[in-house]
Amino acid sequence: MRYIPLIIISLCAISCGDEAIYESITEDDYNDLNPRDTLIYTSKLLVTCTGSADHYNDMEVVLVRKDNAYYRLAPDVYFEDNATLIQYQGFFSSGGAHGPFQENGIWVYTDFYKEMLHSGMHCAVDSMPSGYNDTNRLKKEGIYYYENNRLKRIASGQSEEEFKEFGKDGFYFIPKSGRFFKRHSVAILQ
Numbered sequence: 001m002r003y004i005p006l007i008i009i010s011l012c013a014i015s016c017g018d019e020a021i022y023e024s025i026t027e028d029d030y031n032d033l034n035p036r037d038t039l040i041y042t043s044k045l046l047v048t049c050t051g052s053a054d055h056y057n058d059m060e061v062v063l064v065r066k067d068n069a070y071y072r073l074a075p076d077v078y079f080e081d082n083a084t085l086i087q088y089q090g091f092f093s094s095g096g097a098h099g100p101f102q103e104n105g106i107w108v109y110t111d112f113y114k115e116m117l118h119s120g121m122h123c124a125v126d127s128m129p130s131g132y133n134d135t136n137r138l139k140k141e142g143i144y145y146y147e148n149n150r151l152k153r154i155a156s157g158q159s160e161e162e163f164k165e166f167g168k169d170g171f172y173f174i175p176k177s178g179r180f181f182k183r184h185s186v187a188i189l190q
Contacts, residue, residue, distance in 0.1 A: 021087050022064070022071045022189060030070040035063050040082050045186070047079055066189050080183065089160045089180040092125045104138060106178030112167045121164070129171050138175045146171035157182070 025033075035048035044067060051060030062073040076088040092108050107128035112121045129146050138144065143155040143163055151173055155162035160180040163172070174180070 019074070019087075021074050021077045021085065021184060023074070025063075025070045025072050027070055029072075030063055030065065033061060033063060033072070040079055042082055045082055047082075064189060066186070069189070071189050079186075083186050085184040085186060085188065087182045087184060089182065091179045092123060092174070105173055105175035108172050108174065109170070110172055111169050138173070141176055144173040144175070146173065 033050055035050060037049050037052055038046070039049060039062070040047035046065040048063045048065075049060060050063070062078060064071040064073065073085070074087075078086055078088075080086040092106050106125055109124045109127060110121050111123075113119060129149075132146065132149070132151075138151070140153070140156075141158050142153050143158060143166070144151040145154045145166065145168065146152075147170065154166050158174065158180055159182050163174075163180065
């Protein structure tokens, strides 16, 4: 009976950990995956993919050789440049609908809720605040909240954690790709 709290804490630590963004592989695994296209080549870093480097959607598997060690990146993890990895965290789906709510990013109406056993959010991406259409001026990435007929930047990053942390019902604007993401230093590969 004394060990139950310890077991619960251990399970929480395992399940609450960050999702792995890479997997260490052997040189043979690397060669078996048949890298075809080079994305980045420096004296210390070789980044290749098994598909085509023309588009992120066509890369299939991104492979890395860094300091004679080999890695396979998780899906939705890419190189932003030779020093930074970007990890995309899902996206808002509009069910095929297109409209002004998707220009230069995406508008999402979010309703946060807390119930006895769990909390969460409901999101709708098929609308935007009536009368607002000036998202062209939003050049900085981040998360914006619509209040008093204007957008207010509530986070400089664009991660799902930052979005949930604000936790206020209403319209949000996610610029550029309209996706959540995190950045990581290439130094994380070890």
